[in-house]
Amino acid sequence: ATGLAFAPLFEEAGVSGAAPVALAMAMAGIVSGALIGGPAGGWLVERNRLDGRSSPAPKPRVDPAAQAAPDASGDAGDEESAETWAVMKNAVLLLVAMALGSWLSAWIEARGVTLPAYIGAMIVASVIRNLDDLTGWFGLSMRIQDTIGAVSLSLFLTMALMTLELWELAGLALPLLVSLIAQVVLILFSVPLVFRLMGRDYESAVMGSGFVGFMLGTTANAMAVMRALVERYGPAPRAFLVAPLVGAFFIDFINALLVTWGINLLQ
Structure with missing residues (x-):
């Protein structure tokens, strides 16, 4: 999704077929991340003889939607409502976030900074x-989100x-x-470097597997491979806090800045 969001910027800069290339690399990365992330994390756990069973279980987040719903004895119509x-x-x-974000993106672009349109919505x-x-003002439900x-x-x-013209990739298979x-x-x-920097413990190994997932694929990859590890070795609540923040939030801002800087440098 990130690659496709940047594709129009590359095509404006003169790179033809940027969207098919981005999609092809994204699909290959998603598959690679899913296949490699779990074994990489498992290798770290086994090699360092780590044990996740002693880690505290994560405290479940109360879902406002479930909390507001009536109990089983209530009327089914009320529950549906x-x-x-x-x-x-x-x-x-x-x-609302998308609308305000579009205005924010337009304001940023008016200042001469080229960023994908979704950055403003992400900030809002x-x-x-x-x-x-x-504050709990809005009562957001992570399940629904x-x-x-x-x-x-x-x-x-x-x-x-x-809408992609995949035949444009015919001459790019080898690259x-x-x-x-x-x-x-x-x-x-x-991966070993991430493991060492994160503390050389069990949760660091789980973060290492998540690192593979979102660096090659998406944050969903990271969550999937980490979930597979914790089901086998034990809970890792800190890893499930860090990986989504980095993979779904901070890295998108860094990507936007680096890619935009590269495009502006080449123009």
Whole structure:
């Protein structure tokens, strides 16, 4: 999704077929991250004889939507109405973040800074989310937000696949393969470094597997491979806090700055 968001900027800079290349690399990275992340984390755990069973279990976050819903003895119609209201409220807040974010992106672009359109919405959404965590004003439901996000991402990728001209990749198969192999090798060499920097403990090993997941694929990859590890070795609450923050938030800002800087440098 990030690569496709940057594709129009590359095409404006004169790189033809940027969208098909971005999608091809994204798909290959998602598959590679899913295949490599789990074994890499498991290797760290086994090699260092780490034990996650002694880690404290994460405290579950109270879902406002579930909390507001009536119990099983209540009317089914009331329960459906409460769920509908929760979905609508979360969807409207997303639309508000997108609307305010579009204005913020336009303001940033007017200052001569070229960034993908989604950056403004990401900033506004992060403010809303943190404000809600602090005050509880909006009553955001992470369950509903995750569902909306999964559906939106699926629709986005489906529409992107339907509109791409994949034959443009015919002459790029070898460069793409070389690039993928280079990325995999670089990430695998970086995993022990991440493990050491994060503390050389069990949660550091889980973070290492998540690092592989989101560096090669997406944050969803990271969560999936980390979930597979904790199901086998034990809970790692700190890893599930750090990986989404880095993989889904901070890294997008860094990507935007670096890619935009590179495009502006080459123009």
